[in-house]
Amino acid sequence: MKKLFTALLSVSIACAHAQTTDSVAVRRIYSEALANGKSYEWLRYLTKQIGPRLSGSEGAQKAVDWTKQVMEQQGFDRVFLQDVMVPHWVRGAKEEAFIKNGNQKTTVPIAALGGSVATGPKGVEAGVIEVKSFPELRAMSPDKVKGKIVFFNRPMDPTKINTFEAYGGAVDQRANGATEAAKLGAVGAIVRSMTNVHDDYPHVGGMRYATGVPLIPTAAISTNGADLLSKSLAENPNLTFYFKQNCETLPDAKSYNVVGELKGSEKPDEIIVVGGHLDSWDLAEGAHDDGAGCVQSIEVLRILKTLGIKPKRTIRAVMFMNEENGLRGGVQYADLAKKNNEKHIAAVESDNGGFTPRGFGIVGTPAQREKVNPWKPLLAPYGLTEIGAGSGGADIGPLAQLGTVLFGFKPDSQRYFDYHHTMVDRFETVSQRELELGAASMAALVYLLDQHGL
Amino acid sequence: MKKLFTALLSVSIACAHAQTTDSVAVRRIYSEALANGKSYEWLRYLTKQIGPRLSGSEGAQKAVDWTKQVMEQQGFDRVFLQDVMVPHWVRGAKEEAFIKNGNQKTTVPIAALGGSVATGPKGVEAGVIEVKSFPELRAMSPDKVKGKIVFFNRPMDPTKINTFEAYGGAVDQRANGATEAAKLGAVGAIVRSMTNVHDDYPHVGGMRYATGVPLIPTAAISTNGADLLSKSLAENPNLTFYFKQNCETLPDAKSYNVVGELKGSEKPDEIIVVGGHLDSWDLAEGAHDDGAGCVQSIEVLRILKTLGIKPKRTIRAVMFMNEENGLRGGVQYADLAKKNNEKHIAAVESDNGGFTPRGFGIVGTPAQREKVNPWKPLLAPYGLTEIGAGSGGADIGPLAQLGTVLFGFKPDSQRYFDYHHTMVDRFETVSQRELELGAASMAALVYLLDQHGL
Structure with missing residues (x-):
């Protein structure tokens, strides 16, 4: 009985310790995003210097080159492209x-x-x-x-x-x-x-x-x-x-998913994806849809690296190509993961705009969703109060067949369709703080997924 | 034992019935605000046709006259002014x-x-x-x-x-x-x-x-x-x-709180206030601060009236004067309430901008705050997940001394200080849906306060 008590006590102390460690790490993640965040300036470049980037367009290629370069400059462990053939429709x-x-x-x-x-x-x-x-x-x-x-x-x-x-x-x-x-x-x-x-x-x-x-x-x-x-x-x-x-549909064009990676120190073969899609509609700068998701995903890796948080598992930021009119990038990513026998334990997508965070939708078994419950009190102080069964994201959807648990970042939805797929989806409609809080929320979830698995 | 069981059962059925009725009413309130809301067009007039309205200014007087007229046109049971002397500072x-x-x-x-x-x-x-x-x-x-x-x-x-x-x-x-x-x-x-x-x-x-x-x-x-x-x-x-x-401080000027009222059918002597402040800084249109709170408060009464919800208690929309540089309107309102022996059971203020709703702060005893707990599941589906001890509002603050329970509407805070007290606090920065959701949230709370008391 005494042994049991001691064992329980030590488990309980260990748990309390983990919660405290996690709570400190989450706080550091938000502070880094809000005080030294890079996502807003990256988004400015992507929208104002590159602009519209429909699959097959010159803008899309520039966005591939530029995001690759940004991730290389951040010194991530590996940055690479995945070839993918995409539809090439032009407005004329x-x-x-x-x-x-x-x-x-x-x-x-x-x-x-x-x-x-x-x-x-x-x-x-x-x-x-x-x-x-x-x-x-x-x-x-x-x-x-x-x-x-x-x-x-x-x-x-x-x-x-x-x-x-x-x-x-x-x-x-x-x-x-x-x-x-x-x-x-x-x-x-x-x-x-x-x-x-x-x-x-x-x-x-x-x-x-x-x-x-x-x-x-x-x-x-x-x-x-x-x-x-x-x-x-x-x-x-x-x-x-x-x-x-x-308008006209031209032959399929060659394009790319862009992937940046921090290698896991303990379980490098377990992969956690965080991503958005790099293509946008041709009339839009694609600030909320989905420049925000791309720069937030790169920011997740930057924050972890800057804070010296060495992930146990491998964390990948993925800029998917062609969500808007084909989903070829998302399909290709999952196909390659399957072909290469990669184990993707979780994928997080931000494709609902750079608005103030409300929570995450989860696509997984009830048991997998329950694993997330202990994290809720850690995330609630940051406004993440809506965490539960929901949608993941179009690009990460094909990973579900590999048993990956999907998380869809849920920012506030009220203004999204004011801008969606129009020329007013531009940089000026994005609030720096809202964007940064989104990046921090994704980083906090990725941190917890990495620490505790699923 | 059987009697007790029957009694418990009937209480439980009554509770379930009340919850269902409340849930239907809350849903109707949100639908009315979102499909037929008037707050956004009222705010357009207040900001674009009247504009800045610092205490003692011509704009403040116009705002008094106009909000009185709007509430009269809505056919509220009573609309009246409360005299108040206010500071009169001018920028030059x-x-x-x-x-x-x-x-x-x-x-x-x-x-x-x-x-x-x-x-x-x-x-x-x-x-x-x-x-x-x-x-x-x-x-x-x-x-x-x-x-x-x-x-x-x-x-x-x-x-x-x-x-x-x-x-x-x-x-x-x-x-x-x-x-x-x-x-x-x-x-x-x-x-x-x-x-x-x-x-x-x-x-x-x-x-x-x-x-x-x-x-x-x-x-x-x-x-x-x-x-x-x-x-x-x-x-x-x-x-x-x-x-x-x-700048210069001129002699105090005469101004007004503007009050609109729906008379209670069962307990007309119990008053519930919902309000914002009508004055703004002289450089600002005062869209978020606090035109939003004013039009939302009028909208609360309009929604109840339009839906045929006859309040048991008396509901007042109060446009307080002089929150920005004196709080004379708020003090005067509470002084008159005390002098007239009015029983104010609750007051709700919106003075944190017309942004997407997150919850309410409550100033009251722990027992009073607990009375609100059964309402939380009714409000959570509308994004009101942060309800608990917190701030009320500057204008309703003086009512605390009369034992009134105070509720501060809590919209999302991220963009508020982008605009606060500047020339960019203008109509164009307000999202119609966010404003309307705020009005509906306040109406839902007022409805529950009226139905169940405190």
């Missing part, structure tokens, strides 16, 4: 669009959706059918839709507290609207921008064509433009809409 | 300041602190003593300080997670720097702006003179200006600093 000349209502032409802001075909040089002009959902469209007689432009105008639900949930409830229109419209013989699809804000920016994003269905051109229209079109249709259902877009 | 012509280093004059942005005296028409030019703290200053020989300008240059600590804590650790320089400098014979006091950002705006705010000490002029200098001054002093300790300011 700026789109044109107007509502033609009797003799009146009103220009509205549109932008081709990523992956769309062009309209041809004369553009497309047709009558408009406005719908709020696929069931509403499918219930229509093809006669009514044939030769028309289908206008998908279901807004994101403003009453959802988490804006990603509202996005999830509307984005089918953007992803599959063209296909659904084409099935009924439409000649084009115009989609209300995915945002809660009333603005004049088309919010673009990826779309897909289904096989066996005609490829019709599709574009995003700004929310103000959508409201105007809807109002005009209510007044005159026979108005026409004209749009011209000049 | 824009300040001038430069660093004179040899033959080189470099202009730097300064602004007189609220309550400061002027320099006289010729301004003040003197050598500069830079200090980081009062102890450092007090340790100096008066010979060294006499005839000089004292430059208080201790930054806000960037490693504090909550920026209000960092503010609290630096603001003594602004409030009492002039007095401490004057005690040693200084002729002026220049204070580093209270912000974590490196910018070119003087962040102003109130200061106080102690009795029996000479009144010397004092101003805020932008953080970039402070960094430049500090660097210049390191190079040349004998440089001089010149500043001229033209």
